[in-house]
Amino acid sequence: MPGAGSPLGGAEDGYGLSLKEDARRYYGAQLSFTVRGEMIPNKDSFCELDPDVKDKYGMPVLRFHWKWSDHEIRQIAHGIKSAKEIVQRLGGKVTTPDLPPERAISDGGFIIHELGTTRMGDKADNSVTDSFGKSWDIDNLVIADGSVFTSNAHKNPTLTIMALTWRSMDHLAARLRKGEV
Amino acid sequence: MTGEISRRVTLAWVAAASAGAFAMAGCEAAEAQADSAATQASPWPAEPAPLQAPGYGQDPDLNKPVIPWPLTLDPQQREKLRIAADLMLPADAQSPSGGTLQLDAFVDEWVSAPYPQQRADRSLILPGLQWLDAESMGPFGLDFAQASDAQRRAIFDMIAFRGKVKPGYGRPALFFARLRGLMLSGFYSLPEGIADIGYLGNKPSLGLYAGPTKEALAHLNASLAKLGLKTV
Helix, strand or coil: CCCCCCCCCCCCCCCCCCHHHHHHCCCCCCCCCCCCCCCCCCCCCCCEEEEEEECCCCCCCEEECCCCCCCHHHHHHHHHHHHHHHHCCCCCCCCCCCCCCCCCCCCCCCCCCCCCCCEEEECCCCCEEEEEEECCCCCCCCCHHHHHHHHHHCCCCHHHHHHHHHHHHHHHHHHHHHHHH | CHHHHHHHHHHHHHHHHHHHCCCCHHHHHHHHHHCCCCCCCCCCCCCCCCCCCCCCCCCCCCCCCCCCCCCCCCHHHHHHHHHHHHHHHCCCCCCCCCCCHHHHHHHHHHHHHHCHHHHHHHHHHHHHHHHHHHHHHHHHHCCCCCCCCCHHHHHHHHHHCCCCCCCHHHHHHHHHHHHHHHHHHHHCHHHHHHHHHHCCCCCCCCCCCCCCCCCHHHHHHHHHHHHCCCCC
């Protein structure tokens, strides 16, 4: 839908019949690319119990640490380069300012798919749950939400969360039937 | 479009125009540059008092829609907007003029709404309309509405063109750019404007998607072949 205060994507200039001609020329003549990618775990991103802050029940709250790694920065640099190449190959002109990838990347948490922190894995020493979401440490605890993700996939995670939950519950039901829980 | 435009229409318009980002950074840079030079422009009028008006609130009843804020522009302001709309977007063979399409009603709805972007625009556009009178009164002895189109164009020419803003006219140029953006938004979200640019989107398709037409597919394949890519 045509709209916005800069409807010609910055090509607005002057007034009168030429402005109408420009509208015919420039409306719908812009393409934009959003570069999205997967964030993999890094040692600077984790949560822990806060040593000082407690909630109203006196329980320690979670404290988060978070940082982009070189993987994401390089991924963005590659994405920007590819998007520019596509525009150029189509015969277009790149009009966005040239930002270094560290500045082009959105702030952490801006595009919010909160995932991870109790990731699943095949060993107790590098993960919190097994592949059925069952805690390695507490036998009757099953975690069934986005926290078992091992990376932050760039796509919307809800369907995967539902599929993993289904799988975890099937496994839990089987264990219940066998009297294991 | 004839007769008095309904609030409902201007609001639908405002919603359409809001559906996108505003790119003003370039204008602000231009302003800073222009204002470093000697100033000859009429003084910039004071900003209007902050608008006190109710908004929709957190949970409006969408089945019984009401517009809680009143329109605030006076007939003189509306007339100046109509004149500006006609000059910015004059009638030609493909569409009527901005004034004919009552873009003044659109701008009134916009600057009377109690939301942050609209409040910010209000404090630029209301002084701007007042400034047009002062800038016209100086050399011509007439306010903007009484001046001739040639005289009005003489004012616009100092503030309307990128890279050619008269030194000292930075703020008026910013006002002009913002008003032009709103006029364009209003104009090209109306049926007449949409028809003018041949915009085809925003239409629901009924039933199963039948796929592209033969012509569209041929066009796509010709483009892909030209780029050396596999055709579909």
